[in-house]
Amino acid sequence: MVITIRDNYSVQFIEKQLAALVKCAWDDSPLSAHDIIGRTVVSLVSSGSERGAYMDYFGGTAYPVETGYAAAMEVQEIGAAVTNVNVGDIVFAMVPHRAYNRVKDDEIIHIPAGMLPEHAVIGRFPAVSMTSMIHTRIRPTEVVLVTGLGVVGLMCAQVMQHCGYKVYAFDPNLSRREVAQSCGLRHVYGSLDDVPEVKGVAGLAMECSGRENAVYSLMANLRKCGELYLIGVPWFRSTDTFAQELLLNIFYGYIHVYSGWEWSSPGNSTDFDPNSNHNSMVRAMEWIRDGLIKVEGIYEVVSPSECAGVYESIACGTLQKTCVLFDWRL
Structure with missing residues (x-):
């Protein structure tokens, strides 16, 4: 069956701090052998990465710009050489917030049978920190510190706990801490000052907030030769503290500091590197399906037409849930 798409829509930042659902162009050229066309069911909002373009923190963003990088899609049409999916299948793809998307057959991930698309698409988030976990020399059952319990930090802490680390998670926001506890995290606090017994004990720190103060605090609490991964993007300056204190802790603590960039x-x-983002997302979806990573109740579902309010609430810090999904069926 060949489908005709006359109207396609996407969520775009049409100017700084203004999002809208707008009509967008569609490539109606014939499918190549390995093309897949999918109708989006739900797409996931990243309150970290997408906020950067929305706020234009670094300057130079050329508006309008499409946004988003994760969606569950229902397959509508496939190319002649596509053998890994059938029309009607629900698959995951790293595509923008767009009603219809066109991808190659090696760019999709099968969603486990019986899994809600709303849950499967959240499997994108654990993969962000799993890169750091794969790279670290620090092994279970050492103590791990996780700062920032937005959705990336919340997923990170759950993954590390599931994999056998003793996880201490921190966020000054009470509601975020309550969500973390409801997801089964055992040690959740507002500040590292609340648990002096971990000072000098932790082997690994996963910084997911993007705030300098969190980095300073983690540095002062790691053991000798500990490792720090910077997973949260430091979009803007949030402290006037000088770097000398940071450098002193690195120097005398023999601390190893790494970028937590997932890519x-x-x-x-x-064959020579089995670890990949694709595999991390597959495994994360399985863990969510099996209840090993909790996602129930952490997300809000809204229509894409409500995107302006969603991004405004993310920028202002008033978002009620940990993350947001756009439901393209609404």
Whole structure:
């Protein structure tokens, strides 16, 4: 069956701090052999990465710009050589917030049978920190510190706890701490000052807030030769503290500091490097399906037409839930 798409819509930042659902162009050229066309069911809002473009923190963003990088899609049409999916299948793809998307057959991930699309698409978030976990030399059952319990930090803490680390998670926001506890995290606090017994004990720190104060605090609490991964993007300056204190802790603590950029792992596995973002997302979806990572109740579902209010609430810090999904069926 060949479908005709006359109207396609996407969520775009049409200017700084203004989002809208707008009509967008569609490539109606014939499908190549490995093309897939999908109708979006739900797409996931990243309150970190997308906020950067929305706020234009670094300057130079050319508006309008499409946004988003994760969606569950229902397959509508496939190319002649596509053998890994059938029309009607629900698959995951790293595509923008757009009603219809066109991808290659090696760019999709099968969603486990019986899994809600709303849950499967959240499997994108654990993969952000799993790159750091794969790279670290610190092994279970050491103590791990996680700062920032937005959705990336919440997923990070759950993954580390599931994999056998003793996780201490921190966020000054009470509601975020309550959500973390409801997801089964055992040690959740407002500040590292609340648990002096971990000072000098933790081997690994996962910084997911993007705030300098969190980095300073983690540095002062790691053991000798501990490791710190910077997972949260430091979009803007949030402190006047000088770097000397930070450098002193690194120097005398023999601390190893790494970028937590997820794409330091390959997108797909190879014979000599089986670890990849693709595999991390597959495994995360399985853990969510099996109840090993909790996602129930952490997200809000809204229509894409409500995108302006969603991004405004993210920028203002008034978002009620940990994350937001756009439901394209609404």
